[in-house]
Amino acid sequence: MKILILNGPNLNLLGxxxxxxxxxxxxxxxxxxxxxxxxxxxxxxxQSNHEGDLIDKIHDVGFSYDGIVFNAGAYTHTSIALHxxxxxxxxxxxxxxxxxxxxxxxxxxxxxxxxxxxxTIAGFGLDSYRLAIEAIIGMNN
Ligand code: DQA
Numbered sequence: 504m505k506i507l508i509l510n511g512p513n514l515n516l517l518g519x520x521x522x523x524x525x526x527x528x529x530x531x532x533x534x535x536x537x538x539x540x541x542x543x544x545x546x547x548x549x550q551s552n553h554e555g556d557l558i559d560k561i562h563d564v565g566f567s568y569d570g571i572v573f574n575a576g577a578y579t580h581t582s583i584a585l586h587x588x589x590x591x592x593x594x595x596x597x598x599x600x601x602x603x604x605x606x607x608x609x610x611x612x613x614x615x616x617x618x619x620x621x622x623t624i625a626g627f628g629l630d631s632y633r634l635a636i637e638a639i640i641g642m643n644n
Pocket of ligand 1: 601
């Protein structure tokens with residue numbers, strides 16, 4: 504089974520960025536721990552601050568991988584292009600957020616990508632990614 508974890512803008516700064524909201528752990532360290540936990544799965548990680556790169560990556564893996572765990576960062580709230588990219592591919596996408604976006608500012612309450620995704624997991628810190636992986640495994644069993 505192949506799963507891509509895809510992180511959007513500013514998520515390269517995890518561990519340093521607003522630690523009160525996003526925690527103190529960098530994503531590279533976290534990725535090592537889940538790669539170990541799910542050692543029977545091929546887990547890949549890609550991050551970009553650029554919308555087009557995220558679209559290209561969805562196109563690249565979206566007809567062959569078993570799932571995409573996608574934290575689109577702020578593009579979640581704005582990007583019709585990412586919505587369309589998710590719709591365009593066959594691979595199921597699970598939307599993920601570290602913070603509980605519904606308990607934050609009003610502008611974070613809208614997700615442009617949610618209607619194109621299988622489901623959404625938000626508010627469990629970095630553990631949101633693990634929960635999304637479990638969801639994809641469940642879908643494939
Ligand atoms: C986020 C929530 C978004 O509103 C924000 O723009 C992010 C991170 C999260 O993981 O909680 O960059 O997607």
